[in-house]
C-alpha cells in the first residue's frame with residue numbers, strides 16, 4: 345500500500361476513517377491535528393505557537409506544519425505506506441509534500457475526497473467526543489459509547505475538543521473553503537483523486553474506501 349491523502353472539510357470523517365484503515369492495514373495515521381494537539385497538551389514551543397491559531401479556527405503556518413510532517417514521514421513505520429489526515433491543507437503544503445515524497449522515495453497513491461453535506465458537518469462536530477486515553481472518536485447521536493462519557497476501548501473519559509464550538513467551527517469551515525478546497529484542482533491532473541460520498545453509515549463509507557484502495 346502507498347501513501348493515502350484523506351481530503352475533506354472538518355467533520356468529514358477523516359479521523360474516523362483513518363483509524364479504521366490503520367487498524368486493518370497496519371499503516372500509520374499521520375494526523376497533523378492530533379500531533380499539534382499533543383504538542384499543545386505537553387506545552388512545547390511548537391504547542392505554544394500552534395495553540396492561538398487552533399483556538400481561533402485558523403490554520404497553523406505552513407512552515408511549522410510542513411516541518412513536522414517531513415520528520416514524521418521519514419520514520420521507519422511509513423515504509424509500507426501512510427495515511428495523511430488533515431495534511432496537506434494549502435497549496436504550499438501540497439507542493440512541499442510532493443518535494444518531500446520525491447526526496448524520501450515515497451509515492452502518494454490516492455487522494456480520497458470525502459464529501460458531506462455542510463449542514464451535516466456542523467451537527468457532527470457539535471456532538472463529537474474524543475477519548476482522552478486512546479484518541480478514539482464518538483458522537484453523542486451517531487456513534488454513541490456504551491457507557492456515557494467513557495471510551496469503549498480503554499475506559500478513559502471522553503471530552504469535547506476546544507475548537508468544536510459553533511463559532512470556531514464556522515471559521516474552520518471558511519478556512520477549508522478558502523485554503524483547502526483548491527487542492528482538488530491541484531490534484532485534478534494527477535489521476536489520483538477519488539470522490540467518496542461520506543454521508544451515511546460509518547462502516548458503509550469505510551467499505552467504499554477499501555473498495556477504492558483494492
Ligand code: AP5
Nearest residue numbers: 354355356357358359360376377404430468472482483486
Ligand atoms: P484537525 O484536527 O485536522 O481538524 P479538522 O480538519 O477540522 O477535522 P476534524 O478532525 O474536525 O474532522 P474529521 O474529518 O477528522 O472528522 P471526525 O472523523 O472526527 O485540525 C485542527 C486544527 O489544527 C486546524 O483547525 C488547524 O488550526 C490545525 N491544523 C491541522 N492540520 C493543519 C495543517 N495541515 N495546516 C495548518 N493547520 C493545521 O468526525 C467528526 C464527528 O462526526 C465525530 O464525532 C464522528 O464520530 C462523527 N462521524 C464521522 N463519520 C460519521 C458518519 N458517517 N455519520 C455520522 N457521524 C459521523
Ligand code: MG
Nearest residue numbers: 358359360377
Ligand atoms: Mg480529525
Ligand code: ZN
Nearest residue numbers: 475478495498
Ligand atoms: Zn479510549
